[in-house]
Amino acid sequence: MRGFWGLMKAYWFSDRWMEAWGLTLAITLLTAVSSKTSVWMAEASGELVNSIAYFHATDNEAPLATLFTSAGILLALVLVKDAGFTGIRHLFSTTLHRKWRGWLDGRFNEALLDGNHTHFHLQHGAGKQAAYAPIAPDNIDQRVQESIKGMTGGAIGLAMGVMGVVMSLLFVGQKLLETSTQVKGLEFLGDYGSAVLAFVAVVTYVPLNTYIAVKLGRMLERLTLKIQQAEGSYRGELTTFLRRSFHVAASGSERVQKQVNNRLYKDIDWTWGRLNRINAAYMSFELVYNFIAARFVAYGPGLIPYINSNISLKGYVTGAELVNSLIQQCSWFIHVMPDIASLKANARRVTDLAVAIENVQKPSEFYALTGQSDFQYGSQHSVFGLTVQNLALMHQGDDALPFLTAPNLRFRRGEWTYMRGASGSGKTCLMKAINGLWPYGRGDVVFPEGVKSFYAAQEVKLPQVSLKQLVCLPGSPDEHSDARVASALHKAGLGEFIEYLGEETREGKLWDQVLSGGQKQKLVLSRILLQQPGLLFLDEATGALDPAAKIAFHQAIEDNCPGVTVISVMHEVTPPKSATGAEFYDSVLTLSDGVASKKALTSLPLEITTILAKAEQPVEEARPVFPRIRLRTK
Known part of the structure; x- marks a missing residue:
């Protein structure tokens, strides 16, 4: 899983491949049905506009019934598509996201917490001064938690968008060809004249604006990477500070800690400001793009056939709705370019971590890059x-x-x-x-x-586990009876806590907060007495x-660990x-x-x-x- 595509496909070729491919197939089928429904909605929109336009026509025997029927069909299609197919697809896609992220998170946890002490070696990699050696990844917690979540969710959204584009090109393009007609001046194209005009409009308008979106997207990607790094550093400092809050209070160093926090947040604020400006520019670009697409580009190709009476108003509106649907689907990359930028940034941080993990699988060779090992x-x-x-x-x-x-x-x-x-x-x-x-x-x-x-x-x-598990570390609590664990606690001088063996907290506080420094060292003694190391x-x-507790500590080992x-x-x-x-x-x-x-x-x-x-x-x-x-x- 060193590269982007390795991370992308690993889940689908793992021991959970049936789960992965089953959810993928369901999403694909629902995407196809949703795209087909978009064609029916375009036709229903044409019918509705036509029923309004010819409401007062003399040959319209039931204008009100025709109007309500057209509106009802369109409403039903919207409900079926958006509340049915799209909603169910969203459920399947979020389930796939949850399953994939959980599997990938588990792989990284196994890799970090292996017998090689990979988590330890990762934090002792080369610094920036050693340009010829890998740099230790920053904010590993943020990469495993937020970056994996963002990468997997973004990848699923990207794949769904690509599937939607392909399905729309298939269904909407087919319908445009079916409803195509001759265009004055383009008689050599025969009945495919209006369809060709529609395709030319889409091919001309969408790629040009996609190029602009890609340029803006690269700027967003770089800024997203920077703000992720800045946010991770700030959060890491807050976490460390809260763990040593007593020492900060005892030494009266709140002022210094405040300066550190302010300095780290300034980096977030500066990057965030630039990111907001680029996002605002992108939003303006996207709104203008959508308006021109829906009001000019979509209605332009059918205007000449309509003026020349080659198509009816119904056919003109239906064709315009189809072209607009095709533009919107083909413009999916433009609409989600900020998300793609986030996806690429998250993927970069995750793949960098994966590469770093593999680099330290042979610690001696890894450290030999930056010194003698x-x-x-x-x-x-x-x-x-x-x-x-x-x-x-x-x-x-x-x-x-x-x-x-x-x-x-x-x-x-x-x-x-x-x-x-x-x-x-x-x-x-x-x-x-x-x-x-x-x-x-x-x-x-x-x-x-x-x-x-x-x-x-x-x-x-102390991790957030029960007292018994804290005593049994590094083993499992199932390996030792409650009586043996209680005996070890008693011999270590912590008999007062025996009744809380199965609890993760005491009076709402974790054991890491409950026990003093000396009691924590006695807890380690209880582990020694239980594990009986040689x-x-x-x-x-x-x-x-x-001094008295030190003597008792040594005496307990002398008496119980022959x-x-x-x-x-x-x-x-x-x-x-x-x-x-x-x-x-x-x-x-x-x-x-x-x-x-x-x-x-x-x-x-x-x-x-x-x-x-x-x-x-x-x-x-x-x-x-x-x-x-x-x-x-x-």
């Missing part, structure tokens, strides 16, 4: 734990130098490691790189085979807890100890002067050191399987 991830027997070798972390740019190196790090099974370093030394970057979430650098990371890992970040954002990354995951390997980032000078004074951590990983080095917190007995040295041999040299060793210093 050569991380290798593998697995080894779980007894050897986690191994990190020759790791070098960099920023964007081919000539970037490593800001952090880690020549050889080994984390034994069951070992707890405390990571420390000055702010900005790269602690979180190292944690991200181990988990495949840092874009630039090189190195080898070998995970213990068959061991579940869990990454707990400092900042916790490899746990704590990235300042206790930063919002007081054999877990822990790598933790904290800002404390020394890691926390248990209430009895026992060490939770076995080793310390220090980041200093751009180098990560690891050492034990305490000296180990010689025989234990020897066993650990053997266990930490490279995978290809290691043979024996050692029992789990867990050390604690009392």
Whole structure:
């Protein structure tokens, strides 16, 4: 689905093709019937005008009945066409729009939320300074929500309009040929003289004005793209601001936030003003076009035959109505050019997103376009734990130098490691790189085979789901009983919320608003206790807890997750100890002067050191399987 036509046809060739083609066929049939009805309406209009013109004729025996009959037939045709065929077609077309948009939205959600972390990589693409690499798409939420909706609706409307033009050319053109007559001066055309005049008028008038409409439409397309980008940026800033409204209030930075909002809205206002001027000009152009078409172009071709008495008034009016109907149908592109401009703008934003999604399916190749990215991830027997070798972390740019190196790090099974370093030394970057979430650098990371890992970040954002599902993340609530989830909440210190397991809100507020920063970190602890990971990354995951709560956090993991390997980032000078004074951590990983080095917190007995040295041999040299060793210093 990289290109426009790929997006257009994907739904019709998907597993829901029967639904797509069935609705399309119904719309096509209703469009054909509606176009045929337009011909009957033109004939009925001629009959009505004729009954009015000859109301006082001496040979008209029942003038009032003839008038009412003609008016009734025309009214019935209008009701059948507009309230029947057109209304039912609208229902089918909007249903197709809803189904197609839902299917396409689902595909994008699956693509963004895949195991490749595509949504994450999309936001770390190249900036504008890297002209040779793709630029990260802006306002992804707006593209998935509004642009897909606008593109699918616009495409269906465009297709229906094209079908209407084709059907009108078929039915109205056929009727013009049937009612055609000779024209003085064009006798060589025979009985097709008036029809040829009608076709010449349409072919001359419509394309010329369509060209003007296309020029204006391109201006509308460019402005529509700009206003979509401006609206998306403004909405995104408002969303971000509301999520951090407490911090804005606490710091008293409303004035700065107001300046940011005003600056973003100025871009909307300026673009909107230009868009309004172009739309106003287009509206004037369209009104003048319609008047000339209905009053001059439509009645012009039949005027000569009528003057020469080759056709009756009824035939003249009927022919003019047919020509006007043909002009209106062939002018469909002019009438919907603003919508076509919006369609093209929406399609551009959606296709750009589709291309960006496909570009990041191989993250290492994607990031290699804007810097060095050569991380290798593998697995080894779980007894050897986690191994990190020759790791070098960099920023964007081919000539970037490593800001952090880690020549050889080994984390034994069951070992707890405390990571420390000055702010900005790269602690979180190292944690991200181990988990495949840092874009630039090189190195080898070998995970213990068959061991579940869990990454707990400092900042916790909670989606709008039930409390039970929040605890069960990243798994499904069906995988765990209410009793197990309640037990995990209780052990994490959130027992007061157990009665609300099935609720998405409490007192009308979402859980993201109900829980404090410390309670959110306790919620993450409940996930850890429920999931029982073998490899746990704590990235300042206790930063919002007081000293006693930090100790309880670690003690809960120690008591309920036997054999877990822990790598933790904290800002404390020394890691926390248990209430009895026992060490939770076995080793310390220090980041200093751009180098990560690891050492034990305490000296180990010689025989234990020897066993650990053997266990930490490279995978290809290691043979024996050692029992789990867990050390604690009392």
